[in-house]
Amino acid sequence: MSYDFNIIEARWQKYWAEKSTFKAENNSDKPKYYVLDMFPYPSGAGLHVGHPLGYIASDIYARYKRHKGFNVLHPQGYDSFGLPAEQYAIQTGQHPAITTKENIARYREQLDKIGFSFDWSREVKTSDPNFYKWTQWIFIELFNSWYDKDADKARAIDDLETVFISEGNAKVNAVCDENITPFTAGDWNNFSSKEKQEVLLKYRLTYLAETEVNWCPQLGTVLANDEIVNGVSERGGYPVIRKKMTQWSMRISAYAERLLQGLETIDWTDSLKESQRNWIGKSVGASVMFTIKQHDEVIEVFTTRPDTIFGATFMTLAPEHELVAKITTLEQKADVEAYIEATAKRSERERMADVKTISGVFTGAYAEHPFTKEPVPVWIGDYVLAGYGTGAVMAVPCGDQRDYDFAKHFNIPITNIFEGVDISEEAFADKEKTIIGNSDFLNGLNYKKATKTAIYELEKLGQGQGKTNYRLRDAVFSRQRYWGEPFPVYYVDGMPQMIDVAHLPLALPEVEKYLPTETGEPPLGRADVWAWDAEKNEVVYNDLINHTSVFPLELNTMPGWAGSSWYPFRYMDAGNDSEFASAEAMQYWENVDLYIGGNEHATGHLLYSRFWTKFLKDRAYLTVDEPFKKLINQGMILGTSAIVYRISGSNTYVSKGLKDQYETEELRVDVSLINNSDELNVDALRKWQPQFNDADFELEDGKYIVGREVEKMSKRWFNVVNPDGICEQYGADSLRLYEMFLGPLEQAKPWNTAGITGVHSFLKKLWKLYHDGETFGVTDTEPTKDDLKTLHKTIKKVEEDIENFSFNTSVSTFMIAVNELTAQKCTSRAILESLIVLISPYAPHIAEELWYKLGHKESISTAAFPVFEEKHLVESTKQYPISFNGKMRFTMELSLDLSKDEIEEAVMAHEKTQEQLAGREPKKIIVVPGKIVNVVG
Numbered sequence: 001m002s003y004d005f006n007i008i009e010a011r012w013q014k015y016w017a018e019k020s021t022f023k024a025e026n027n028s029d030k031p032k033y034y035v036l037d038m039f040p041y042p043s044g045a046g047l048h049v050g051h052p053l054g055y056i057a058s059d060i061y062a063r064y065k066r067h068k069g070f071n072v073l074h075p076q077g078y079d080s081f082g083l084p085a086e087q088y089a090i091q092t093g094q095h096p097a098i099t100t101k102e103n104i105a106r107y108r109e110q111l112d113k114i115g116f117s118f119d120w121s122r123e124v125k126t127s128d129p130n131f132y133k134w135t136q137w138i139f140i141e142l143f144n145s146w147y148d149k150d151a152d153k154a155r156a157i158d159d160l161e162t163v164f165i166s167e168g169n170a171k172v173n174a175v176c177d178e179n180i181t182p183f184t185a186g187d188w189n190n191f192s193s194k195e196k197q198e199v200l201l202k203y204r205l206t207y208l209a210e211t212e213v214n215w216c217p218q219l220g221t222v223l224a225n226d227e228i229v230n231g232v233s234e235r236g237g238y239p240v241i242r243k244k245m246t247q248w249s250m251r252i253s254a255y256a257e258r259l260l261q262g263l264e265t266i267d268w269t270d271s272l273k274e275s276q277r278n279w280i281g282k283s284v285g286a287s288v289m290f291t292i293k294q295h296d297e298v299i300e301v302f303t304t305r306p307d308t309i310f311g312a313t314f315m316t317l318a319p320e321h322e323l324v325a326k327i328t329t330l331e332q333k334a335d336v337e338a339y340i341e342a343t344a345k346r347s348e349r350e351r352m353a354d355v356k357t358i359s360g361v362f363t364g365a366y367a368e369h370p371f372t373k374e375p376v377p378v379w380i381g382d383y384v385l386a387g388y389g390t391g392a393v394m395a396v397p398c399g400d401q402r403d404y405d406f407a408k409h410f411n412i413p414i415t416n417i418f419e420g421v422d423i424s425e426e427a428f429a430d431k432e433k434t435i436i437g438n439s440d441f442l443n444g445l446n447y448k449k450a451t452k453t454a455i456y457e458l459e460k461l462g463q464g465q466g467k468t469n470y471r472l473r474d475a476v477f478s479r480q481r482y483w484g485e486p487f488p489v490y491y492v493d494g495m496p497q498m499i500d501v502a503h504l505p506l507a508l509p510e511v512e513k514y515l516p517t518e519t520g521e522p523p524l525g526r527a528d529v530w531a532w533d534a535e536k537n538e539v540v541y542n543d544l545i546n547h548t549s550v551f552p553l554e555l556n557t558m559p560g561w562a563g564s565s566w567y568p569f570r571y572m573d574a575g576n577d578s579e580f581a582s583a584e585a586m587q588y589w590e591n592v593d594l595y596i597g598g599n600e601h602a603t604g605h606l607l608y609s610r611f612w613t614k615f616l617k618d619r620a621y622l623t624v625d626e627p628f629k630k631l632i633n634q635g636m637i638l639g640t641s642a643i644v645y646r647i648s649g650s651n652t653y654v655s656k657g658l659k660d661q662y663e664t665e666e667l668r669v670d671v672s673l674i675n676n677s678d679e680l681n682v683d684a685l686r687k688w689q690p691q692f693n694d695a696d697f698e699l700e701d702g703k704y705i706v707g708r709e710v711e712k713m714s715k716r717w718f719n720v721v722n723p724d725g726i727c728e729q730y731g732a733d734s735l736r737l738y739e740m741f742l743g744p745l746e747q748a749k750p751w752n753t754a755g756i757t758g759v760h761s762f763l764k765k766l767w768k769l770y771h772d773g774e775t776f777g778v779t780d781t782e783p784t785k786d787d788l789k790t791l792h793k794t795i796k797k798v799e800e801d802i803e804n805f806s807f808n809t810s811v812s813t814f815m816i817a818v819n820e821l822t823a824q825k826c827t828s829r830a831i832l833e834s835l836i837v838l839i840s841p842y843a844p845h846i847a848e849e850l851w852y853k854l855g856h857k858e859s860i861s862t863a864a865f866p867v868f869e870e871k872h873l874v875e876s877t878k879q880y881p882i883s884f885n886g887k888m889r890f891t892m893e894l895s896l897d898l899s900k901d902e903i904e905e906a907v908m909a910h911e912k913t914q915e916q917l918a919g920r921e922p923k924k925i926i927v928v929p930g931k932i933v934n935v936v937g
Contacts, residue, residue, distance in 0.1 A: 001774045003767040005731030009845040021859050022117040026585045028071035034589050035062040035074045038597025042078050042103035047110045048720040050637035050713045054596040056736050057745050059116045063841035064802045067865035075571040077124035078104050082560050083235045086483040089514045096483040115732045115844050122574040126563030133505035134580035135562050136488040140498045142206040147175040147254035154618035164188040175254035177202035197495045205251045212320050212386050215243035220516035221480040231350040241344045247478040252611045256280050256470040267630040272602050279603040281471025286455045288464040290367035302389045302469045307450035311396040314377045314412050319343040320386035329364025336361050343382040351382050358409040370463040387473045482514045482523035484557030490532035503537045524555040564605050565612040568592050591624045599633035635747040639719030642674045643707035655700040656707045670718040676754045680704040710750040733843035734760040740807040762815050776853050783828040790820045791831050792872040798838050834866040883934040884916050900927045907933050
């Protein structure tokens with residue numbers, strides 16, 4: 001009976017769908033286990049073979065946990081808002097919802113063909129109003145909260161208002177805007193309604209503020225740092241500039257310390273934790289105030305080394321710093337403005353990464369040194385960022401490489417605060433890093449003591465204080481896009497008002513185009529029906545706006561990370577219409593036990609989701625403050641690109657072996673045009689792209705051989721391999737096994753379609769093990785000792801591998817087991833039933849088919865995982881090497897229960913011993929039980 005994988009896989013995929021085999025229950029006597037993948041963005045190109053790697057790994061683990069008796073939640077959904085669908089809509093006019101629906105259908109079809117054990121009854125889509133209703137609700141909860149430093153948690157804004165009413169804000173210790181004016185209870189009670197709202201907005205966890213953002217004019221939207229590559233937009237490659245805009249922001253900075261401390265409680269890799277630590281960037285030091293000569297303004301700087309203050313010979317402000325325009329002299333104005341304009345074209349990430357370029361402009365202004373009262377020139381430089389710290393640094397050239405380079409480049413004096421230490425350019429890199437000031441009160445102290453002394457003296461002068469700073473900045477939450485969650489916000493007298501949750505979701509309106517308006521408003525500015533009737537609680541036509549009962553709605557939408565920051569909790573109770581998830585469901589599932597996804601989200605999605613989880617815990621909506629207990633970053637499956645060689649300046653292409661004879665240019669072509677011998681189908685290439693229609697090809701032995709290069713699998717390199725074709729030709733089980741077999745889960749590894757034939761042959765051999773020709777060959781015969789040994793060493797190894805996520809070595813173990821059982825001619829049900837349960841998480845379709853043939857009516861997913869028994873691996877005999885005068889001559893298999901005398905007796909009785917002795921009596925017989933026998937003659 002042949003292994004017809006196409007029929008088998010279609011049958012069991014249909015069975016799983018009809019029977020809801022993998023549906024999880026929210027209440028169960030079984031222990032729970034929640035396995036989750038980072039959900040995909042459904043692009044039009046669909047999945048390539050690199051995408052399922054993490055899904056296959058999580059599916060193996062989810063299936064394994066079911067076998068081990070757990071109630072497993074293993075859901076899937078789609079991160080379905082985003083720029084790609086919007087850009088397609090701009091280009092074609094097709095509504096993003098239509099594009100997204102089509103792409104989701106394509107993804108679902110591909111995912112089902114690979115045989116994942118997803119609970120599709122809990123499917124979520126972030127672009128579904130029934131989902132983003134609750135994203136809007138969380139935004140409202142953030143708006144209605146403030147961060148109490150004393151309680152170290154978020155609290156309701158109503159609590160803050162109560163304090164203001166009774167005692168003003170003098171004793172309030174909150175994370176808030178810096179420009180807070182003190183007021184009494186009497187002041188508060190005399191404020192107008194608008195004045196009160198303005199004050200509260202400075203305390204809310206989500207707030208409106210003028211912020212420096214990454215603005216992409218061609219896309220007409222703000223971009224996050226991770227959406228920018230080498231100074232241009234990741235989507236489209238368009239220039240990005242820095243621009244000030246009024247945006248919604250979130251006070252993630254309030255949670256900086258808790259986000260740091262929480263890393264100690266979760267099972268993540270050290271490298272991932274370190275990425276978050278660096279991003280949060282905790283620094284302990286001092287805030288120092290420098291007065292500006294001839295101005296009333298003060299420049300505040302943060303430094304981790306206040307003990308180096310006597311080495312500060314200049315100051316550098318970020319070009320965007322609010323004081324630059326105020327303090328720049330008339331003589332320097334033109335140069336400063338030109339520099340600011342040039343800097344606006346560079347992203348923050350680009351500026352941070354550029355450590356070689358030295359640029360800056362003198363403002364013409366001078367600050368006053370707090371201690372020496374000497375003038376300190378104030379410069380601007382793009383290596384200082386407005387959003388990090390105070391946007392200003394006190395430059396100490398003798399203690400910081402970048403400051404030193406800047407000073408040398410612009411010929412700024414360098415004060416030597418090292419006593420007798422060479423600070424020449426040659427010696428700079430080797431100098432002592434501990435910097436001791438040369439004043440009376442700093443001289444001779446170690447730097448920690450010197451730091452404390454410096455802070456003490458600054459506080460005495462009223463020009464500084466000790467401070468802990470974080471690199472983590474508040475997250476900009478507005479996007480000038482159409483295809484995103486609408487803010488549940490309307491404006492009364494310019495102040496934001498929240499739509500009541502009872503009237504959510506606030507759904508996206510229809511627009512004629514998906515571009516910003518001609519006057520620069522976001523795409524929602526094109527909507528005709530986008531005003532809020534506060535009396536009827538509904539969206540109405542814009543021309544009804546009267547600012548008494550009908551008001552304008554927010555025109556920005558939320559960023560892509562909004563829905564992804566809380567979606568794991570929606571899976572717990574996805575059909576709930578009255579709350580984002582019930583308390584019972586959340587109490588049962590708690591959080592994600594295993595999360596698998598790419599490491600590109602280390603400082604974006606993962607940080608934001610931790611922030612939202614901690615906030616929801618503060619407000620008693622969750623019982624946990626970390627979303628993911630264990631996190632694994634799967635490695636990348638790399639593609640093998642195909643390269644053709646064009647002679648420079650011509651339309652002639654030479655085969656790989658001829659390329660060194662010419663000056664050539666490399667072009668990548670579609671890998672589907674190449675066979676397993678790296679031979680190019682030239683006729684197919686001519687039809688593939690017009691540029692090859694009239695091309696000439698120089699061949700080797702009548703063939704065009706391409707070059708090959710392993711690199712990221714991408715449409716850009718034409719090296720994408722579609723899983724549909726693999727499943728059709730070899731089967732989903734072959735694909736699953738091969739992706740695991742390629743190498744360790746967390747490492748990058750190249751794809752080679754030719755290699756899949758090995759695991760496909762293994763599955764055919766597995767199938768054959770259960771069949772005797774055309775009949776099913778499993779019997780009720782007792783297993784042999786060797787059968788049991790093979791089975792139990794396989795159980796032991798596979799269980800260890802799965803628990804350690806070493807899936808590649810499990811596949812090797814299966815191959816060895818099948819080879820051994822085939823050689824042993826094993827047909828025993830006791831062995832082969834357990835074997836197929838072991839293989840089931842990896843190759844579920846063939847396992848279900850064989851399980852059914854074994855007479856079972858329920859899915860194999862309900863079967864218990866085989867139990868390892870050590871006794872079957874304990875050897876009862878030993879193959880002894882028999883030596884004569886130290887030289888091994890033959891071996892004997894003897895029972896391990898024999899005594900020394902019995903071993904000696906058996907050896908002496910052996911005919912080969914008699915041949916070696918040739919009638920002589922041995923002088924001595926050395927017996928080491930379980931090891932060796934040596935006859936000394």
